[in-house]
Amino acid sequence: MREGDLVELVAADTPLGPDQAATRLGVRRVEFDWMVKLTWIRAAEWAEIEIGTSRAGAVGVPLCHTADVAA
Numbered sequence: 001m002r003e004g005d006l007v008e009l010v011a012a013d014t015p016l017g018p019d020q021a022a023t024r025l026g027v028r029r030v031e032f033d034w035m036v037k038l039t040w041i042r043a044a045e046w047a048e049i050e051i052g053t054s055r056a057g058a059v060g061v062p063l064c065h066t067a068d069v070a071a
Helices: 003-012 018-025 029-037 066-070
Strands: 045-049 059-065
Touching: 018 029, 018 059, 018 066, 059 066
Parallel strands: none
Antiparallel strands: 045 059
């Protein structure tokens, strides 16, 4: 495997949050949210992000792989 191949594999597997994915696609966040609702794009994994200092403020954020967004 060449070094360039490894770079491409790592880049394709990089998780993107909804805002990052929308930016990468060149669309508004609301348009990206519709793509997810229509199952054109599916979350590869979920991350829990805390808002503030309590666990009550934690929310789940879908993460999409770069390759999935590109497809």
